[in-house]
Each structure stands twice: as C-alpha cells, then as structure tokens.
Amino acid sequence: MLHLRVIAPADRSSEVVDLLAAEAGVTHLAVLPGAARQPEGDLILCDVVRESADGVLRSLQQLGVEARGGIAAEDVELTISASADRAAEEAPGSGADAVVWDEIAAKTGEQTELSGTYLVLIVVATMIAGIGVLLDQPILIVGAMVVGPEFGPLAALCVALFRRRLDVIGRSVQALTVGFLAAMVATVLSTWALTAAGLVTEEMLLAERPLTNFIWRPDALSWVVGLLAGVAGMLSLTSKKSGSLVGVLISVTTVPAAANVAVAAAYGVWDEAGGSALQLVINLCAIVVAGLLTLLVQQAWWWNLARRTRRPAAG
Structure with missing residues (x-):
C-alpha cells in the first residue's frame, strides 16, 4: 500500500477528492482545506493499494495537479484497517504483481548517475573477476557478479526505452560505457601489476580452465540465459522482490566477461579477448x-485488467 500526499489548488480540490473517492483501491481519504502553504492549496491525504496506485497517479496527472500543486507517495509498511482490507479486495489484480510506473522510473533514474561509488564498485567487481578468471575460481566470479552495479543502468535503459525518455537513455548508455571501459582499463593495469609482482602469470590464462572457460566461449545458451535473466531482473524490480535480484546478478556474465576481456588483452591473447x-x-x-x-x-496486462474491472465513477 502507498500513502499519497496531494497538494491541490483550491479550484481543483473537489475534482481530486471526487476522483479519489471513486477509486476502489483508495481508502483513509482526508482533506485539509487550505493547509498547504508552498504551493498554496488543499492538502489531501489517502492510502491506495499498489494495484490501483498507477491508475490513480495517472489520473491525478491528467488533472494537472503536479503543475500547480504536488504529488508525493511513500510505502506503508503496516496498515491495520478493515477499510484497507476492503480496498485491497475490491481493487483489480494483485498487489504483489502491481507496477507503479512513476515509482519504477524514479527508482531506475537514480541508477544512471555516473557516481564515484558506481565506478568504484564496477572497477572492484571487474578486478575481482579478473583474478577469478586467472585462478579458475567460480567463487570469485560469483562474488564479482554480486558486487557489480551494472544492472541498475541496464534496468534504467529498459524503462527509458519503454517510456521513450531520450535523456535517460543517454545517461544509461553513458554509465554503462564509461563504467565498463574504466573497469577494463583498471583490470588491465592490475593484471600487469600482479604479473610484475609474480602473483599471476600468462600461463594461468592459457592453461585449461574448465570452470570459467565458458566466459569467453559464448553460444546460443548465452542468449537464453541473458533473456531469462532480463525477465527475472525486471520482474524483481517492478514487483519489489529484491531477493530475486541477487540470483539475477549471479546468472549473467557481464562483469566476468569484461574482466576476461581485460585480462586477455593484458597478455595479448586476442582471440580470448574477442570471445569475451x-x-x-x-x-x-x-x-x-x-x-x-x-x-x-506488464503494461498490456494491467491496461486490459483495468478496462475489464474499472468501477464506474460515483455520482
């Protein structure tokens, strides 16, 4: 369930209240006339079940509430209310499967920032994977997959393409490109440094590596795994099942492949670098x-469900 805080101009307040009152998934509706000061207007509070939240937010924006007022939403961890239970029963669909598009866009948009933390994480993850490649150690490869932050910009790119947000598309591509290039350059340098220190050798790369040689030998299953991981990753994001995301991170060969490119390039083994x-x-x-x-x-499913089960407006 989400808690909505709406500031509506006085001349639109009644429309907003009527809209919210007519929604099956809205409960705990309260109106404080003239309570808002910046911007000025009426403060309208309500709780809305997740399966109705996207439609409510879209309707509020169609009224132009955000242009002269404001809309804020936050998760409600616990609600003890018979009214809330009825709202959940009457709303179409399941809250566990509900998608709140504005929430997803805001969440993924934050992942496109080319921050120092993002760069450090992807560099560290790739360097760990580089050592894992040389040692043929799946544990290090898995650890690097979990550390890698690249799914954030990838998810943001998916959402931006879906919503046709060219600015977010550009930031996502930039974060991925700069991040992986920086990570691979750092891994090349670290490989040279470790080689100079006598900790690793080119022979380790050229040796038979039965546990990690799949990284530089892509096949049709690489597409299958990537596609399945993309589905699982997006579902874990839109349904707030963050626990599933760890499994997604472990299943895709992005950071390990970048690491293998860097290590192979450091030793001039270009066929392996190309495969990676x-x-x-x-x-x-x-x-x-x-x-x-x-x-x-998901969009087609929820639009179809909303059309079939929408409750007629009151009045």
Whole structure:
C-alpha cells in the first residue's frame, strides 16, 4: 500500500477528492482545506493499494495537479484497517504483481548517475573477476557478479526505452560505457601489476580452465540465459522482490566477461579477448531486450485488467 500526499489548488480540490473517492483501491481519504502553504492549496491525504496506485497517479496527472500543486507517495509498511482490507479486495489484480510506473522510473533514474561509488564498485567487481578468471575460481566470479552495479543502468535503459525518455537513455548508455571501459582499463593495469609482482602469470590464462572457460566461449545458451535473466531482473524490480535480484546478478556474465576481456588483452591473447567481448555484448543486449519486452507485457496486462474491472465513477 502507498500513502499519497496531494497538494491541490483550491479550484481543483473537489475534482481530486471526487476522483479519489471513486477509486476502489483508495481508502483513509482526508482533506485539509487550505493547509498547504508552498504551493498554496488543499492538502489531501489517502492510502491506495499498489494495484490501483498507477491508475490513480495517472489520473491525478491528467488533472494537472503536479503543475500547480504536488504529488508525493511513500510505502506503508503496516496498515491495520478493515477499510484497507476492503480496498485491497475490491481493487483489480494483485498487489504483489502491481507496477507503479512513476515509482519504477524514479527508482531506475537514480541508477544512471555516473557516481564515484558506481565506478568504484564496477572497477572492484571487474578486478575481482579478473583474478577469478586467472585462478579458475567460480567463487570469485560469483562474488564479482554480486558486487557489480551494472544492472541498475541496464534496468534504467529498459524503462527509458519503454517510456521513450531520450535523456535517460543517454545517461544509461553513458554509465554503462564509461563504467565498463574504466573497469577494463583498471583490470588491465592490475593484471600487469600482479604479473610484475609474480602473483599471476600468462600461463594461468592459457592453461585449461574448465570452470570459467565458458566466459569467453559464448553460444546460443548465452542468449537464453541473458533473456531469462532480463525477465527475472525486471520482474524483481517492478514487483519489489529484491531477493530475486541477487540470483539475477549471479546468472549473467557481464562483469566476468569484461574482466576476461581485460585480462586477455593484458597478455595479448586476442582471440580470448574477442570471445569475451562478444559474451559481454550478448548478455547486455539480451537483458535489455528481455527487460523491455517484460515491461510491454506488464503494461498490456494491467491496461486490459483495468478496462475489464474499472468501477464506474460515483455520482
């Protein structure tokens, strides 16, 4: 359930209240006339079940509330109310599957920032994976997958393509490009440093590595895994099932592929670097395609459900 705080201009307040009162998933509606000071207007409070939240937010924006007032939403962790229970029963769909598009856009938009933390995480993850490649250690590879922050910009890119937000598309691509380039350059340098220190050798890369050689040998299953991971990742994001996201991070070969590119390039093993680069591109493309398709299916599902079950307006 979400708690909505709406500031509506006095001349639109009655429309907003009528709209909210007519929604099956809205409860705990309260109106404080003239309570808002900046911007001025009436303060309207309510709780809305997640399965109705997207439609409510869209309707409020169609009234132009955000232009002269404001809309804020926050999660409600606990509600003890018979009225809230009735709202959940009357609202179409399931709250566990509900998608609040404005919430998803805001959440993923934050992941496109090319921050110092993002760069450090992707560099560290790739360097860990580089060592894992040389040691043929799946544990290090898995650890690097979990540390890597690249799914944030990938999810943002999917949402931006879905909503046709060119500015967010540009920031997402920039974060991914700069992040992976910085990570690979740092891993090349760290590989040279470790080699000079006698901790790793080129022979370790050229040796048979049965546990990690899949990284630079992409095949049709690379597409399958990437597509499945894209679906699971987007569902975990839109349904707020964050626990599933860890499994998604472990299943995709993005950071390990970038690490293998860097390590192979450091030693001049270009066929392995090329195979790893192809693996990276396949996984990135598969995740974006699957994520975008997942969003399109979710939108079609909820629009169809809303049309079939929308309650007539009061009055």
